[in-house]
Amino acid sequence: MDIAGFMAPAVCLIATGYVNCNASLAVFLIIAAVGFSGISLAGFMVNHLDLAPLYAGLYFLAFAGKFVKYFEPYCLFGSTKF
Secondary structure, three states, rough: HHHHHHHHHHHHHHHOOOOOOOHHHHHHHHHHHHHHHOOOOEEEEEEHHHHHHHHHHHHHHHHHHHHHHOOOOHHHHHHHOO
16 A cells, blocks of 8 residues: 555656646646545554554544644634735
8 A cells, every 4th residue: 555655646746747738737647646645544544553552542642633734724814814
């Protein structure tokens, strides 16, 4: 899973460099690269359960704290006037 999760985005990003002036294809390849990078999490997220099952909950707490970054733009633009 990790190989596919790292190689597919790499191929998409390298192919983006060879797109001449086709902007829609370049955007599609970048979006595909980001989408394929999620495959690497399938192999990565279960690794801590195999190595240290007693401390796996601490990892999930740290991971849950990262979801705050998705709400920051709404809080910033909601509190400012343009």
